[in-house]
Structure formats: C-alpha cells, structure tokens
Amino acid sequence: MGEVRVSGLGKAYKQYPGQWSRLAEWILPAGKPRHTEHWVLKDIDFHLRAGEAVGIVGANGAGKSTLLKMLAGTVRPSCGEITIGGRVAAMLELGMGFHPDFTGRQNAVMGGQLLGLSLEEIARLMPQIEAFAEIGEYIDQPVRTYSSGMQMRLAFSVATAQRPDILIVDEALSVGDSYFQHKSFERIREFRREGTTLLLVSHDRYAIQTVCDRAILMEAGRIRMQGDPIEVLDYYNAMMAEHNHQRIRQETLADGHVTTISGTAEASIVEVRLLNQRDLPADTVEVGELLRLQVRVRANAALPRLVLGFLLKDRLGQAIYGINTHRLEQPLEHLAPGDEVTYCFSFPARLGKGSYSVSLSLSRADSHIDKNFEWRDNALIFHVFNTGKEDFVGSSWLGANVTITRHP
Amino acid sequence: MSLTLTRALWRYRGFILGSVKREFQARYRNSLLGATWTVLQPLAMITVYTVVFAELMRTRLPGIDSPYAYSIFLCAGLLTWGLFGEILQRGQTVFLDNGNMIKKLNFPRICLPAITVINALVNFAITFSLFLAFLALTHSLPGWIILYALPILLVQIAFATGLGIIAGVLNVFFRDVGQFVNILLQFWFWFTPIIYSTATLPAAARPWMKLNPMTPLAQAYQGIFVYGKTPQWSTIWPVAVLAAGLCVVALLLFRRRAGEMVDEL
Numbered sequence: 001m002g003e004v005r006v007s008g009l010g011k012a013y014k015q016y017p018g019q020w021s022r023l024a025e026w027i028l029p030a031g032k033p034r035h036t037e038h039w040v041l042k043d044i045d046f047h048l049r050a051g052e053a054v055g056i057v058g059a060n061g062a063g064k065s066t067l068l069k070m071l072a073g074t075v076r077p078s079c080g081e082i083t084i085g086g087r088v089a090a091m092l093e094l095g096m097g098f099h100p101d102f103t104g105r106q107n108a109v110m111g112g113q114l115l116g117l118s119l120e121e122i123a124r125l126m127p128q129i130e131a132f133a134e135i136g137e138y139i140d141q142p143v144r145t146y147s148s149g150m151q152m153r154l155a156f157s158v159a160t161a162q163r164p165d166i167l168i169v170d171e172a173l174s175v176g177d178s179y180f181q182h183k184s185f186e187r188i189r190e191f192r193r194e195g196t197t198l199l200l201v202s203h204d205r206y207a208i209q210t211v212c213d214r215a216i217l218m219e220a221g222r223i224r225m226q227g228d229p230i231e232v233l234d235y236y237n238a239m240m241a242e243h244n245h246q247r248i249r250q251e252t253l254a255d256g257h258v259t260t261i262s263g264t265a266e267a268s269i270v271e272v273r274l275l276n277q278r279d280l281p282a283d284t285v286e287v288g289e290l291l292r293l294q295v296r297v298r299a300n301a302a303l304p305r306l307v308l309g310f311l312l313k314d315r316l317g318q319a320i321y322g323i324n325t326h327r328l329e330q331p332l333e334h335l336a337p338g339d340e341v342t343y344c345f346s347f348p349a350r351l352g353k354g355s356y357s358v359s360l361s362l363s364r365a366d367s368h369i370d371k372n373f374e375w376r377d378n379a380l381i382f383h384v385f386n387t388g389k390e391d392f393v394g395s396s397w398l399g400a401n402v403t404i405t406r407h408p
Numbered sequence: 409m410s411l412t413l414t415r416a417l418w419r420y421r422g423f424i425l426g427s428v429k430r431e432f433q434a435r436y437r438n439s440l441l442g443a444t445w446t447v448l449q450p451l452a453m454i455t456v457y458t459v460v461f462a463e464l465m466r467t468r469l470p471g472i473d474s475p476y477a478y479s480i481f482l483c484a485g486l487l488t489w490g491l492f493g494e495i496l497q498r499g500q501t502v503f504l505d506n507g508n509m510i511k512k513l514n515f516p517r518i519c520l521p522a523i524t525v526i527n528a529l530v531n532f533a534i535t536f537s538l539f540l541a542f543l544a545l546t547h548s549l550p551g552w553i554i555l556y557a558l559p560i561l562l563v564q565i566a567f568a569t570g571l572g573i574i575a576g577v578l579n580v581f582f583r584d585v586g587q588f589v590n591i592l593l594q595f596w597f598w599f600t601p602i603i604y605s606t607a608t609l610p611a612a613a614r615p616w617m618k619l620n621p622m623t624p625l626a627q628a629y630q631g632i633f634v635y636g637k638t639p640q641w642s643t644i645w646p647v648a649v650l651a652a653g654l655c656v657v658a659l660l661l662f663r664r665r666a667g668e669m670v671d672e673l
Contacts, residue, residue: 013671019582026581073514076667090514097512101434110430113423114515142437 001086002050002165002197004071009044009080011066012037037078041066041221044080050165053198055208055229057236058218064201067218068092068170071199086165086197089115091155100144104135104154107143111158125161132183133157149177156184166197185211205233209317230317231258234377238262257357257381263374266301267362270340272379274358285349287386287397293345295360299335306332306373307366308343311359312351314395320356321347326366351384352395358382413659416516423515427523432530443534450490450535457482457603469605469634476546477634483539484629485602487532488561492568492622493593494528499572500579500589507673517666521573525565543633550636560628560639563648567621570654577661580669600626621647 014035016022021034041063048054056064069075071082072090098107108129112122130139133153138146146154160167167188188211192198202208208215208229215232217225219239225232231250238248238260248262273294276282282291293310309324325331325343332341357378364371389397417424436442462478469477502524503510503517510517543549579585600622606614617623624647628639 014668019584022581069511074511075670088514090512092512097509099430099434099509101437102430106430106434110423110426111513113420113426114513119422119426142434 002195003083003085004048004166004197004199005081005083006047006071007045007081009041009067009070009082010039010078011041011063011070011075012039012078014038039078039221041070043222046216046223046226048197048199050085050197051192051195052214053192053200053212055212055215056199056201056218057203057208057215057233058224059240061220062218063221064218065092065170068168068199068201071166072168084166087116088166088168089159089164090168090170091159092168092170098143098151098155101142103142104133104139104146108139108154108158111155112161115159115162117162121162129154129157129161132160132187134180149180153180160184160187160191163191163194163196165195166199167191168199170201171203205317208233228258230378231260233317234258234260238375238377253378253380257378259379260377261374263362263372265374267297267299267303267306267335267373269295269360269362269374269376269379270298271296272358272360272376274380274382283382285351285382285384287349287351287353287384287389288399289349291347291349293343293347293358295343295345297341297343297362299337299339299341301337303335303364303373304333305364306335306341307361307363309361309363310345311361313357313359315355318395320351320395324361324363324366349384350397350399352392352397353384353386354395355381355383413516413518416518417522420516420519424519424522424526427519428526428530431523431527446531446534447538450487454479454482454486457486461603476548480543480548481605481630481634482603483542484633485600485626487535487539488564488629489597489600489602489622489626490535491528491532491561492564493597494531495525495565495568496572496575496589496593498524498528499569500575500586502572502576503580503669503673504576504586510670511673517669518662521569521576524572525569529565548633550632553632553636553638556639557629557632560625560632560644563644563651564625566655567625567647567651570651570656570658573658573662574654577658577665577669580672581665596620596622601630602626605630618643621650 015038016025016035025034044067046054056067058064066075068090069092070077071084072088072092074090074092097111099110102110105126108126109119109122112125113119117125133139133150133156135146135150135154138150139154143151143154169188185207188198188200192211198211200208200212212229214226215229216223217232217236217239224239225235235248235250239262248260250258250260252258271294274282275292275294276285277290282289285291295308295310297306297308299306307324307326309322309326311322312320314320323345335341358380360374360376360379362373362375364373386392389399432443436445439445441448458479461482469481499521502520506520510520540549575585575589579589599617599620601609601617606617606623606627609617624640624643628644631637631639
C-alpha cells in the first residue's frame with residue numbers, strides 16, 4: 001500500500017494547424033496524422049516507497065502539474081506506466097473542482113462521494129471537516145461567495161478528511177494564510193507518521209526541506225535530478241540564476257557534504273576558510289566565539305565591479321544571516337584578469353546549537369541574479385556547541401538578562 | 409466495455425443521485441417559487457400554442473370534438489419533446505460545463521451524462537404527472553393503454569441520450585456542434601407533428617415526415633393520449649434500432665475520446 005511506480009511516462013498534446021485538419025484526421029479513414037505532437041513530459045521514471053515524502057520542484061512549465069495530474073488520474077498519459085497502490089487523494093490547484101452554485105456543505109459531500117466515501121461516512125466526518133476548514137457559517141453558502149483561501153481550506157479539509165494512502169498536493173497550500181499552512185502541514189506530517197506517501201509540488205523551499213525525504217527537479221519535461229532535498233534545491237537555485245555561459249557543478253567535500261557551484265566563472269573562489277581566534281580552522285564553534293571567514297578570490301576576466309557575499313543557513317536551509325561587500329560599502333572596482341584578493345569577514349558566532357552552512361556569492365551588484373560570477377552553496381559546514389553559555393533554544397543567542405521584582 | 413461503464417455508474421451511484429438532487433436544489437436556490445418554475449415553463453408554452461392554434465387559428469383535430477382534445481394532443485407531443493430536447497441540449501454541453509471538475513478530479517466521466525439524463529427525467533416526471541392529473545380531472549385518462557407510453561419513452565430516452573453524448577463529446581473538439589444542434593433542434597421541432605397533425609399536411613409532405621425518427625414517437629404518444637390507440641409498433645421498431653445504434657456509437661466515441669477530452673478542456 002502506498003507505493004507509486006512510474007516508468008517511461010510521457011505526455012504529448014496534439015496540436016493541429018486548424019480545426020479543419022482535425023476534422024480531416026477524424027473522418028478520412030486512410031488519412032495520415034495531421035497533428036504535431038507537443039511533448040510536455042518525457043521519459044519520467046521514479047519510484048516512491050510507501051510512506052516516503054517527495055517534493056517536486058522546477059520552473060513554471062517544467063511539467064510538474066501535468067505529472068501530478070497523471071498520477072491523480074485526471075490526465076491520461078500518452079505513453080508509459082503508472083502503478084499506484086492504494087487510495088489517492090489529490091489537490092490539484094484550487095478548489096478541487098467545486099461547483100460554484102452549490103453550498104460548501106454540498107460540495108464537501110460531493111467531494112467525499114468522489115473520493116469513494118459513503119453518505120454515512122461523510123456525515124460522520126462532516127463535523128471534523130467543518131472544524132478543520134474553519135469557515136464557520138459560510139459552509140452553507142454557495143462556494144462562489146468564498147475567498148480563494150476559504151475554498152482551499154475546505155478543499156484541503158475534504159481531501160484529507162480520511163487518511164489517504166497517497167496524498168498529492170499541487171501548490172494549493174500556498175493560497176492559505178500562514179496559520180492554515182501550518183495547520184495543513186501539521187496534518188500532512190501526522191499522515192506521514194501513519195504511513196501516507198506524499199507527493200508535493202511547491203515553490204516554498206522551507207516546505208519541501210522540512211517535509212520531504214527526497215526532491216525531484218524537473219526541467220523542460222524531464223527529470224533533471226533527484227536526491228536529498230537540500231542538494232536538489234541548491235542546484236535548482238543555481239539553475240534559476242543561470243544565464244549564458246554558466247555552468248553548474250556539484251562537488252562532494254571531504255566531510256561528505258555536497259557543494260553546488262554555478263556562475264559565469266569570470267571570478268572564482270580559490271579558497272574558503274573559517275578560522276577561530278587561535279587561527280585554527282573552526283569546524284566546531286562555541287556559542288559567541290569570534291570567527292573570521294577568509295575567502296580568497298581570483299578575477300578571471302576584467303571586472304568593472306566585484307561584490308562578495310556570504311550567507312549562513314541552518315540545517316533546514318533557512319537563512320540565518322547574510323551580508324555582502326556592497327551592503328558593507330566596500331565593493332572592489334576595476335579588477336584585471338589574474339588579480340587575486342583575500343576577503344576577511346569577522347563576526348561573533350551568536351548562534352544556537354546545531355550545524356550551519358556557509359554559501360558564498362561573487363557578483364557585480366547586490367543580487368546574484370544580475371550577474372552571477374560564482375555562486376557556491378554549502379561552501380563549508382560548521383557546528384555550534386554550547387558549553388559556555390546558559391542552555392537556550394533557537395538559532396540565535398541574544399544573551400538576555402533578567403531582573404525579577406517581587407510584589408509584596 | 410459497457411460492463412465496466414455500468415459498473416462505474418453503479419459504484420458512483422451515490423455521487424450521481426446526490427448531484428441530481430444538488431443540481432435540482434441549486435437551480436431554484438435563489439427563487440421564491442422554486443420548483444414551480446419547472447411546471448410554469450411548459451404550461452406557458454402550452455397555453456400560447458393552445459390559444460394561437462386552437463382558439464385563434466381554429467386548428468381542429470380531425471374526428472374529435474372534445475374541447476380539451478387539442479390541448480391534450482399538444483401536451484402529449486410537447487412534454488415528451490421537452491424531455492428529448494433537454495437531454496440533447498444539456499448533453500451537448502455536459503463535458504464543457506463540467507470542465508473544471510473533469511480537470512481536477514478523477515472519476516468515471518460517464519457519470520456526467522448520466523446525471524444530465526436523470527435530471528431531465530426528474531423535470532419530465534414533474535410536468536408529466538401534472539399532465540396526468542389534468543387528464544384525470546377532465547376524465548380524459550385513456551386507461552391501461554397508457555402503459556404503452558413507457559416503451560416509447562424508453563426508446564426516446566435512448567435516442568436522446570445517444571445523440572446527446574455524441575454531440576457532447578464532439579462539442580469538446582468542435583464547438584460548431586453546439587451551435588449546430590441548437591439550430592437543428594428548432595427545425596426538428598417544427599418538422600415533427602407536435603403542434604399540428606400529419607393529417608392536416610398536404611399529401612406530398614407526408615412521406616417526408618416519415619423519415620423523421622421523432623414522427624412515429626410523437627404520433628404514438630398522441631395516439632395513446634388523444635385517441636386511446638395502441639401504437640403502431642412497426643413504425644417504432646426502426647427508431648428503437650436507430651436509438652440502440654446511436655447509443656453504441658456514443659459509447660464507442662466516448663471511450664475513444666474520453667482521455668483526449670481532458671486535454672481540450
């Protein structure tokens with residue numbers, strides 16, 4: 001139960017030069033095909049184990065939604081095979097195909113029936129559906145009066161009223177407010193603990209990194225890469241900034257981490273070192289310890305302007321702190337090919353326990369989207385321990401003091 | 409083939425019946441008179457035709473002198489035509505209208521025309537039972553022979569359903585079909601002996617009328633309700649065969665194009 005196997009899957013849409021040629025193809029018995037096939041998805045192979053959570057990322061038009069639609073069974077594949085073990089609940093875009101003139105309750109009943117529930121089961125689940133959707137009296141109003149967030153809440157409540165073996169969610173959750181997003185993700189996590197297989201399309205990096213075991217990156221209708229969510233998302237991020245003459249490569253560092261490097265290579269990072277106060281490489285860091293990030297950079301072409309930035313990310317890939325020399329008002333100008341520079345950022349590691357990664361970017365201006373010489377995710381990793389300070393929670397140490405006054 | 413479809417319909421019977429109910433409710437949700445409108449519409453039409461044809465133009469049915477005869481004649485043809493027209497007209501747009509649902513939910517698509525047909529039958533049952541009540545009040549009920557209307561109805565429903573599904577599938581790919589069906593229905597209505605009797609037509613036109621598959625059906629209803637006559641089964645058989653053929657073609661076409669349909673919506 002809950003297993004999904006996809007092999008050789010592809011989808012082509014037929015394109016006709018005009019309606020008359022479609023008619024000709026339909027009715028002329030010996031006619032040659034008059035359409036051209038437009039392949040939006042090709043050679044898709046993957047396998048989800050029961051209970052696995054997989055995120056699908058990719059640019060718009062990469063074929064993510066088409067893939068989910070085929071898994072959900074609304075779009076018929078042109079070739080290939082899908083084997084699905086168990087009951088599928090799918091939320092494809094907004095509204096779950098609600099009928100605008102029916103009330104929320106009627107739509108919920110209809111949706112439940114289409115999920116294969118009986119009227120008795122739906123009646124039993126209804127209080128729970130209403131409670132989770134939190135749309136109050138609107139449940140008895142026609143759905144056309146709903147906001148998009150309300151529609152999504154109701155749709156999600158109905159689709160997840162009973163734990164499915166496989167849950168497919170396409171972007172839909174991004175419509176809700178953050179309160180409902182949290183609530184829905186909590187329910188998704190609960191399902192996962194009980195063994196539901198999850199397939200999620202999202203542009204929300206945090207959602208994919210926190211919920212998924214694996215990510216699949218799609219590009220132009222094919223699977224470009226699959227694997228650990230953080231690595232895939234780093235690669236995707238680099239791909240997004242991709243312009244002409246850019247290469248992306250991933251290297252495995254000595255400690256087993258994968259670093260993603262992309263850019264035009266007009267400037268490159270020669271060496272990165274994180275040092276503590278005794279000038280030793282800082283793999284492990286005490287809370288509050290003063291650190292120096294030393295980066296040696298070489299210009300490979302004549303550069304009118306060069307900005308180096310670094311970004312600290314926590315274990316889940318969330319940005320903790322980032323700064324660059326543009327914002328520190330020290331951009332370099334007029335570098336000749338072959339010039340080498342060493343940057344040294346110093347900062348106290350007022351961070352919480354855990355591991356952190358350093359990403360680096362060499363660019364012309366504030367953002368690497370403009371002109372990306374080199375972007376390096378996971379350039380190095382360090383771990384923060386807390387032996388000297390009081391035990392605290394969270395990712396930053398603010399060193400709070402307390403004064404207590406007793407009132408007699 | 410039809411077995412899988414039948415099984416799918418049975419498995420989703422809850423959804424189909426629920427949808428019929430919801431659609432019925434939704435249609436009159438914001439109206440004061442509610443389901444009364446289902447009755448008022450054909451009633452208005454019958455009144456207009458009765459006044460225009462029976463009173464103003466003095467149309468008389470040959471051989472019958474009852475004051476209600478023409479109205480009954482009219483109802484027998486008009487109400488059943490209404491059922492035929494509704495199935496065909498809503499059938500041709502059923503996939504387009506439910507495109508949103510088809511694209512987002514996975515369910516047997518054959519449920520949609522089934523909902524349309526049942527919905528039309530519900531409306532028909534309401535108006536037709538009123539017609540029967542009218543017959544009872546005016547002591548014009550034809551007696552047990554009325555049961556002969558059932559097989560005729562069955563043939564007509566099959567005919568309309570077959571045509572409706574064919575038009576519905578084609579309409580997804582060629583929107584011309586929808587426009588064409590609407591025009592066709594107008595001509596078809598006046599080409600069928602519903603508000604006139606074939607007896608009043610010039611002899612030259614009569615053989616042409618026989619080519620219209622709706623003619624024997626309308627005549628059968630009129631025969632039952634106005635004259636208390638058994639239908640001429642020999643004229644019904646060809647229509648029944650045609651209806652069955654259309655249903656087979658409809659199912660084949662539906663099977664063949666159901667997948668592609670989603671791509672076009």
